[in-house]
Amino acid sequence: MIYPVVVYGHPVLKKLAEEIPDNFPDLNQLIDDMFETMYNAEGIGLAAPQIGKSLRIFVIDGAPLADDEPDFADFKKVFINPKIIEKNGEVVSMNEGCLSIPNIREEVKRESFIRIQYYDENRKFNDESYEGYKARVILHEYDHLDGILFVEKISPLRKKLIKGKLNDIARGKFEADYKTIVYNPKRK
Numbered sequence: 618m619i620y621p622v623v624v625y626g627h628p629v630l631k632k633l634a635e636e637i638p639d640n641f642p643d644l645n646q647l648i649d650d651m652f653e654t655m656y657n658a659e660g661i662g663l664a665a666p667q668i669g670k671s672l673r674i675f676v677i678d679g680a681p682l683a684d685d686e687p688d689f690a691d692f693k694k695v696f697i698n699p700k701i702i703e704k705n706g707e708v709v710s711m712n713e714g715c716l717s718i719p720n721i722r723e724e725v726k727r728e729s730f731i732r733i734q735y736y737d738e739n740r741k742f743n744d745e746s747y748e749g750y751k752a753r754v755i756l757h758e759y760d761h762l763d764g765i766l767f768v769e770k771i772s773p774l775r776k777k778l779i780k781g782k783l784n785d786i787a788r789g790k791f792e793a794d795y796k797t798i799v800y801n802p803k804r805k
């Protein structure tokens with residue numbers, strides 16, 4: 618099932634998401650739906666809050682970027698109840714976008730090395746390290762679980778400059794090629 622994507626201005630994107638319990642029903646279905654929703658919107662990552670579910674899970678499939686990033690070809694993963702236990706390395710600035718913030722891309726500074734512990738789609742525990750662009754994609758999605766959007770990490774000047782565009786998104790004044798949920802389209 619393809620979910621509509623929740624956009625900027627919706628409170629679910631600001632919430633601290635809840636851990637997924639062991640007995641969570643239909644987890645496999647949720648994972649399938651998240652991938653389907655992400656592919657439909659042509660994203661490379663999607664976190665549960667973006668489909669209105671305040672849960673600690675995100676999916677990534679970097680395959681669309683494989684032409685430029687060869688090691689993204691098989692970078693397809695599910696991260697359940699992830700914990701970033703180490704974050705360091707050079708802080709690098711790079712352009713980012715987000716399905717919940719249509720048509721806005723900004724430079725975001727992030728650490729280039731992480732160590733993350735998580736459960737995968739088979740409920741198997743993993744302890745892995747990532748660097749570079751992979752680490753960036755993971756950090757972006759992980760932030761969603763803590764209610765953080767990339768536009769909160771940009772320079773104060775850029776933030777000022779895009780404020781109008783963000784307010785437009787919150788009011789439903791934007792174009793997207795996928796279905797979206799606007800929290801309160803009538804807000805002035």
Ligand code: NI
Pocket residue numbers: 714715716717757758761
């Ligand atoms: Ni995002």
